[in-house]
Amino acid sequence: MRWWQNAVVYQIYPRSFNDSNGDGIGDLPGIIERLDYLEDLGIDAIWLSPVYQSPNDDNGYDISDYQAIHPEFGTMEDMDQLIKEADRRNIKIIMDLVVNHTSDEHQWFIEARKGKDNNYRDYYIWRDPADDGGPPNDLKSTFSGSAWEYDEKSGQYYLHLFSKKQPDLNWENKNVRKAVYDMMNFWLDKGVGGFRMDVIDLIGKKPDEKITGNGPKLHDYLQEMHQETLKDKDVMTVGETWGATPETAKLYSDPFREELSMVFQFEHMQLDEQPGATKWDLKELDLTELKSVLSKWQTELGNQGWNSLFWNNHDLPRIVSRFGNDTDYRVESAKLFAILLHLMKGTPYIYQGEEIGMTNRKIESIDEVDDIESINMYNERLDEGYTKEELIRAINVKGRDNARTPMQWDDTHEAGFTTGKPWLPIQPNYEQINVEAALEDKNSIFYTYQKLIRLRKENPIVVWGEYELVLPEHNTVFAYKRHYKNKTWLVLANVSRNETSLELPDEAQAGNIIVSNYDRDTIDLAKIALQPFEAIVVELK
Ligand code: TEU
Ligand code: CA
Numbered sequence: 409m410r411w412w413q414n415a416v417v418y419q420i421y422p423r424s425f426n427d428s429n430g431d432g433i434g435d436l437p438g439i440i441e442r443l444d445y446l447e448d449l450g451i452d453a454i455w456l457s458p459v460y461q462s463p464n465d466d467n468g469y470d471i472s473d474y475q476a477i478h479p480e481f482g483t484m485e486d487m488d489q490l491i492k493e494a495d496r497r498n499i500k501i502i503m504d505l506v507v508n509h510t511s512d513e514h515q516w517f518i519e520a521r522k523g524k525d526n527n528y529r530d531y532y533i534w535r536d537p538a539d540d541g542g543p544p545n546d547l548k549s550t551f552s553g554s555a556w557e558y559d560e561k562s563g564q565y566y567l568h569l570f571s572k573k574q575p576d577l578n579w580e581n582k583n584v585r586k587a588v589y590d591m592m593n594f595w596l597d598k599g600v601g602g603f604r605m606d607v608i609d610l611i612g613k614k615p616d617e618k619i620t621g622n623g624p625k626l627h628d629y630l631q632e633m634h635q636e637t638l639k640d641k642d643v644m645t646v647g648e649t650w651g652a653t654p655e656t657a658k659l660y661s662d663p664f665r666e667e668l669s670m671v672f673q674f675e676h677m678q679l680d681e682q683p684g685a686t687k688w689d690l691k692e693l694d695l696t697e698l699k700s701v702l703s704k705w706q707t708e709l710g711n712q713g714w715n716s717l718f719w720n721n722h723d724l725p726r727i728v729s730r731f732g733n734d735t736d737y738r739v740e741s742a743k744l745f746a747i748l749l750h751l752m753k754g755t756p757y758i759y760q761g762e763e764i765g766m767t768n769r770k771i772e773s774i775d776e777v778d779d780i781e782s783i784n785m786y787n788e789r790l791d792e793g794y795t796k797e798e799l800i801r802a803i804n805v806k807g808r809d810n811a812r813t814p815m816q817w818d819d820t821h822e823a824g825f826t827t828g829k830p831w832l833p834i835q836p837n838y839e840q841i842n843v844e845a846a847l848e849d850k851n852s853i854f855y856t857y858q859k860l861i862r863l864r865k866e867n868p869i870v871v872w873g874e875y876e877l878v879l880p881e882h883n884t885v886f887a888y889k890r891h892y893k894n895k896t897w898l899v900l901a902n903v904s905r906n907e908t909s910l911e912l913p914d915e916a917q918a919g920n921i922i923v924s925n926y927d928r929d930t931i932d933l934a935k936i937a938l939q940p941f942e943a944i945v946v947e948l949k
């Protein structure tokens with residue numbers, strides 16, 4: 409067994425975690441101050457969103473120096489200290505590796521821009537204009553508009569699949585690859601526990617053929633990377649792969665192929681958008697689809713891959729507001745989604761604030777928005793004729809600021825996040841929803857997460873048990889079993905605000921109740937009445 413197979417990872421978005429010096433921006437010393445809290449929760453690793461030098465066009469995902477810490481987050485000494493202090497608590501630090509692109513203020517791009525014969529020119533992707541002088545083709549940026557930006561000086565365009573301040577690196581250039589591997593080894597030598605690899609499925613792109621994800625050389629690069637950096641190191645790696653299917657996930661994570669430990673797949677996070685459209689084109693979730701997608705991932709990887717399990721990250725809306733109910737059943741539904749996910753096979757990830765049931769942010773106008781993706785989409789779609797109201801609604805439902813409001817630590821000034829003014833406003837509900845209150849209430853969401861993490865450590869059935877979906881057609885109950893040796897656990901979750909009756913007369917007798925979000929201590933499987941958003945895990949006799 410590898411250490412990450414029974415581990416739980418906690419994602420920190422450093423700008424919004426904890427500010428130690430009152431400038432309104434979370435920082436590395438602020439994280440160190442809260443390590444005891446994370447140890448108490450029981451996590452094994454922290455995925456740290458980028459803390460590198462950056463002009464912050466995309467909040468740190470535009471890196472201008474991979475081997476320097478942004479002064480707003482602290483110093484390299486602080487970083488070393490964080491690794492050391494985390495290690496004392498048996499917590500590993502997983503760095504965010506953003507190597508599909510750099511910042512346009514990275515030294516490599518500053519050089520490359522100097523002209524066609526510069527030594528760094530080929531570190532990036534340049535093309536001549538089309539015959540009409542326009543961009544080489546109609547590839548689009550994820551952040552709206554063309555993926556090509558014109559460079560006056562050389563009369564060529566460069567590729568940027570994200571903002572124009574995030575030029576794409578040319579992975580076909582072996583000097584680029586070598587430079588990335590050297591940088592990774594710098595961090596590995598510092599003792600980091602691994603990498604989360606930003607949009608790694610894009611590095612094999614063939615822009616002239618309009619292939620972005622899953623390009624022909626992608627797996628060659630990852631195998632080469634493994635040989636040059638990860639080999640023989642006891643680290644975990646997780647690739648961010650929006651387009652992954654179970655088939656391609658196995659290519660990344662089959663241990664014999666020596667690429668990555670696992671990937672983030674996003675199929676379950678795209679079920680509330682219209683098929684073939686974008687995340688902004690909203691649709692109601694159909695629970696049977698969620699059940700079938702997650703069950704497919706649970707069963708199809710077999711021994712050739714490993715799942716990562718998540719509902720949230722810094723790009724996604726809060727799960728309790730998204731698929732749960734953040735008003736009447738906030739506590740119940742937050743626990744329900746925790747139980748559903750943490751009883752599955754794979755490595756669970758918790759995004760900061762999820763463990764206390766933090767909610768989406770509500771905005772009324774575009775001036776309140778920080779996220780570049782939302783702002784660009786808003787401007788583009790206004791021009792296309794959408795109304796302000798529908799765009800604000802889409803941002804309220806799907807915008808990335810939803811997950812980025814500062815962590816709510818207590819009910820004092822600015823939720824205990826900062827002594828100054830936070831970079832993004834604190835949510836008005838911080839007086840009720842905060843860490844201090846959660847720690848004082850033995851029935852809080854926090855303690856459900858703590859318990860679920862402990863269950864994984866103490867019960868091989870959670871780590872290794874075979875998964876079986878029960879009642880696939882039921883449109884409000886998500887139920888599944890895990891089987892291991894001669895044990896079976898049944899997970900039952902009523903994903904709705906209505907009481908739901910259920911009959912499972914053919915089941916074995918219910919035995920011990922392992923977890924429950926309604927304080928239940930018995931259950932009769934022949935006739936079950938599930939409360940709104942009730943979730944329960946029971947061992948079968
Ligand atoms: O995200 C990849 C990505 O494609 C997202 O922009 C995604 O499409 C969108 O946010 C969905 O809501 C990664 C990082 O996680 C994100 O924060 C960065 O902005 C992006 O890469 C560029 O580095
Ligand atoms: Ca600070």
